[in-house]
Amino acid sequence: MFTNLSAVQINRLAQRLSEAPLGRSASVAAAAERFERLLAAKIGAERAPKAIKAILTAPGLETAEGRLVAEIDACEPDAPAEPAPPSATAEPIAEPAQLAETEPAAAPSAPRRRRDADIEAKARQGELPPPPDFSAATHARFRAKLAALVELAGKADATGLRAISINPISSSPKALARYRDLAVLAIESREGRA
Numbered sequence: 088m089f090t091n092l093s094a095v096q097i098n099r100l101a102q103r104l105s106e107a108p109l110g111r112s113a114s115v116a117a118a119a120e121r122f123e124r125l126l127a128a129k130i131g132a133e134r135a136p137k138a139i140k141a142i143l144t145a146p147g148l149e150t151a152e153g154r155l156v157a158e159i160d161a162c163e164p165d166a167p168a169e170p171a172p173p174s175a176t177a178e179p180i181a182e183p184a185q186l187a188e189t190e191p192a193a194a195p196s197a198p199r200r201r202r203d204a205d206i207e208a209k210a211r212q213g214e215l216p217p218p219p220d221f222s223a224a225t226h227a228r229f230r231a232k233l234a235a236l237v238e239l240a241g242k243a244d245a246t247g248l249r250a251i252s253i254n255p256i257s258s259s260p261k262a263l264a265r266y267r268d269l270a271v272l273a274i275e276s277r278e279g280r281a
Contacts, residue, residue: 089143089144090115090119090143090144091143091144091145091146091147092115092143092145092148092151093115094111094112094113094114094115094117094118095111095118096148096151097112097115097118097119097122097143098111098112098118098121098122099148099152100122100142100148100151100152100155101118101121101122101125103152103155104122104125104126104128104129104155105125108198108199108202109121110223113223113224113225119139119143122139122142122143123135123139126138126139126142126155126158129159129162130158130159130161130162131162134158134162138154138158141154141158142154142155142158206269207269207272209273210269210270210272210273210276211272211273211276212273212276213273213274213276213277213280214273215240215241215269215270215273215274216266216269216270216273218233218236218237218240218266219233219262219263219265219266221233221259221262225258225259226259228259229259229260229263232251232253232263233263233266235251236248236251236263236266236267236270239251239270240266240270240273240274243274243277244274245270245271245274245275245278248267248270248271248274249267249271251267253267
């Protein structure tokens with residue numbers, strides 16, 4: 088599909104449709120495919136093809152965001168057009184175009200940092216972290232190592248986890264190292280309480 092948007096811009100649109108943080112897409116086509124799936128889930132498979140074409144062929148990100156918001160609003164007739172502010176001193180609600188200008192580029196990382204802090208806090212209490220999602224093709228060569236880490240974490244083998252060497256030079260090994268370190272932390276905190 089022809090689009091005027093970059094993969095990063097399409098990912099920003101997709102993030103608006105997902106509550107969970109989304110990673111980067113390898114290409115414009117991959118970003119568009121993920122956006123298409125998320126939008127179809129949000130507004131329905133019947134409306135999605137026409138809406139996707141209108142959004143992805145927009146001349147810029149602001150226009151695409153405006154079209155996306157309009158499509159979502161059209162699917163939610165019971166939702167109020169403009170939510171009332173909680174108090175008289177609340178700031179006025181910004182339009183989507185204003186939000187795009189005022190939000191920093193790293194806005195999605197704030198929820199991610201919060202989620203990472205929650206996972207670490209649970210690991211300190213002895214709860215094993217969830218394994219990273221390696222379903223993307225870019226992670227294919229690291230899936231076997233992830234499976235080994237998950238197996239050792241399930242057996243509560245902190246020594247075995249430490250013995251697996253990981254060179255964290257790219258995103259996949261960094262995710263593996265983080266998972267391993269949090270699993271060791273969880274296992275050791277369980278042993279400390281026992």
